[in-house]
Amino acid sequence: MAAVKRIAVLTSGGDSQGMNAAVRAVVRSGLVHGLEVYGIQRGYQGLLNGEIREMDLRSVGDILQRGGTILQTARCQEFMTPEGQRRGAEMLRKHNIDALVVIGGDGSYRGAQKLNELGIRTMGLPGTIDNDIAFTDFTIGFDTAVSIVVDAINKLRDTMTSHERTSVVEVMGRHCGHIALYAGLASGAEVILVPEVPFDLREIAAKLRESAEKGKRHSIIVVAEGAGKGEEVAKKLTEFCGIEPRTTVLGHIQRGGSPTHNDRILASRLGDFAVRRLIAGDSGKACGVIKGELVATDFDIVVNTKKPFDMELYELAMRLSQ
Ligand code: ADP
Ligand code: F6P
Numbered sequence: 001m002a003a004v005k006r007i008a009v010l011t012s013g014g015d016s017q018g019m020n021a022a023v024r025a026v027v028r029s030g031l032v033h034g035l036e037v038y039g040i041q042r043g044y045q046g047l048l049n050g051e052i053r054e055m056d057l058r059s060v061g062d063i064l065q066r067g068g069t070i071l072q073t074a075r076c077q078e079f080m081t082p083e084g085q086r087r088g089a090e091m092l093r094k095h096n097i098d099a100l101v102v103i104g105g106d107g108s109y110r111g112a113q114k115l116n117e118l119g120i121r122t123m124g125l126p127g128t129i130d131n132d133i134a135f136t137d138f139t140i141g142f143d144t145a146v147s148i149v150v151d152a153i154n155k156l157r158d159t160m161t162s163h164e165r166t167s168v169v170e171v172m173g174r175h176c177g178h179i180a181l182y183a184g185l186a187s188g189a190e191v192i193l194v195p196e197v198p199f200d201l202r203e204i205a206a207k208l209r210e211s212a213e214k215g216k217r218h219s220i221i222v223v224a225e226g227a228g229k230g231e232e233v234a235k236k237l238t239e240f241c242g243i244e245p246r247t248t249v250l251g252h253i254q255r256g257g258s259p260t261h262n263d264r265i266l267a268s269r270l271g272d273f274a275v276r277r278l279i280a281g282d283s284g285k286a287c288g289v290i291k292g293e294l295v296a297t298d299f300d301i302v303v304n305t306k307k308p309f310d311m312e313l314y315e316l317a318m319r320l321s322q
Contacts, residue, residue: 004098004121004278006036008052011069012043012104012111015255016129016141018263019069019103024060025271026101026125031057033279038097042072043104044079044111047088052095064264067144067256073104079111089118099278101271103127103140106303109286113299121283123274124299125267129255131178134305135297136288140270142178143262145254149183152250153220157187160218166208166237166245168221170230172254177309179254180224185317190219192317193233195226196309201233205240212243221245269294 009026011019023039030037039059041051063070078084092100092115099121102112105128112122126133129145149171156167169189173179177194184192190211193199208219221237223230234245259267270287273294277285285296 001281004035006038006097007099007101007278008038008040008092008097009101009103010040010043010047011071011073011127012102012108013073014105014128015069015073016127017067017144017257017259018140018267019127020063020066021259021264021267022103022125022127022140022271023069023071024064025268026275027055027060028057029272029275033275038095039071042074043076044088045074045076047091048076048078048084050091065258067258085114085118089115089120092120099283101125101274105130106133109299109303113284113303116284121278123278123283124286125270125274126286126288129179130173130176132174132176132307133302134307135286135295135302137290138266140263140267144257144260145179146182146186147260148254148257149179149250150186153183153187156248157220164217166219166221166243168223168230168234168245168247170223170225170249173224173226175226176307177224177226180222181310181314181317184222185313187220188321189222190321191221192314193223193227195224197314201236202240205237208243209241
């Protein structure tokens with residue numbers, strides 16, 4: 001297989017803090033290894049539109065600390081079709097680009113997998129706050145999103161304590177409960193509702209009432225969006241035990257802000273790793289870090305593997321929040 005000379009990078013799907021750090025790592029590592037590097041604006045939509053520009057060392061200056069993505073992102077229905085994928089591969093060939101690094105979630109990986117099948121060498125970086133990508137301990141943005149939720153709960157706990165109230169906090173995570181679990185454990189939430197663990201709101205209401213009778217003056221209930229709407233949980237709890245919780249839906253604030261040092265280091269390691277794997281002739285794989293070790297796993301395996309939910313951590317959170 002011919003050596004890789006020209007690579008491109010794009011960000012796709014929901015953005016996440018650390019994507020800029022990953023773009024910076026891909027561009028600088030590529031240039032340092034003697035490659036030409038191109039940035040594609042607005043994900044697969046920008047690829048189809050030919051929004052491709054050459055990058056240099058300065059193109060990615062002063063972005064390491066910034067949330068969001070300078071390459072922007074988009075969702076592209078056309079690229080879900082074989083014709084759209086073929087057009088994407090042709091556009092890359094037209095620009096003499098040998099390989100593509102895709103930074104995104106599992107949907108973006110499926111697109112990268114299709115390009116690989118069409119002869120474009122691709123590597124994936126796990127860019128999503130959801131942490132729902134298998135074969136990597138953490139995804140780029142997860143640590144920052146969890147730290148935002150923990151900070152918000154710290155603030156809520158102050159006012160809930162003053163008023164002896166219960167707070168319901170709805171967090172992101174799409175169909176998974178990883179953000180709710182980590183933020184719930186780190187903030188001492190009394191209840192953590194996730195799609196991975198069945199729950200009964202009547203039982204939870206009874207537990208809250210029992211805690212209040214034992215002198216617990218306030219409670220925090222974290223609800224993963226995949227487990228339900230915070231407002232609906234609050235309404236049910238009021239109906240079952242009359243506690244009238246106050247609800248906070250954190251929403252897209254979890255997707256902004258400066259990435260933590262953990263996300264910056266994870267993104268930097270993965271971006272450079274993807275470039276070195278492409279140079280070594282690898283492709284069609286998702287990059288990750290497992291127990292500190294850099295790994296590359298076939299897209300086909302990654303997109304068809306559900307990320308395990310950490311039940312041991314969940315049980316610890318419940319044990320310690322009594
Ligand atoms: P994420 O990558 O965060 O999971 P999406 O699921 O929205 O985000 O996917 C982002 C983009 O990836 C989609 O807009 C589409 O262009 C592309 N994509 C998603 N799924 C597929 C698929 N099965 N085949 C080809 N492209 C896909
Ligand atoms: O996948 C990341 C994510 O933030 C999910 O947690 C959330 O459900 C979704 O994106 C929101 O999508 P959008 O930004 O398109 O509203």
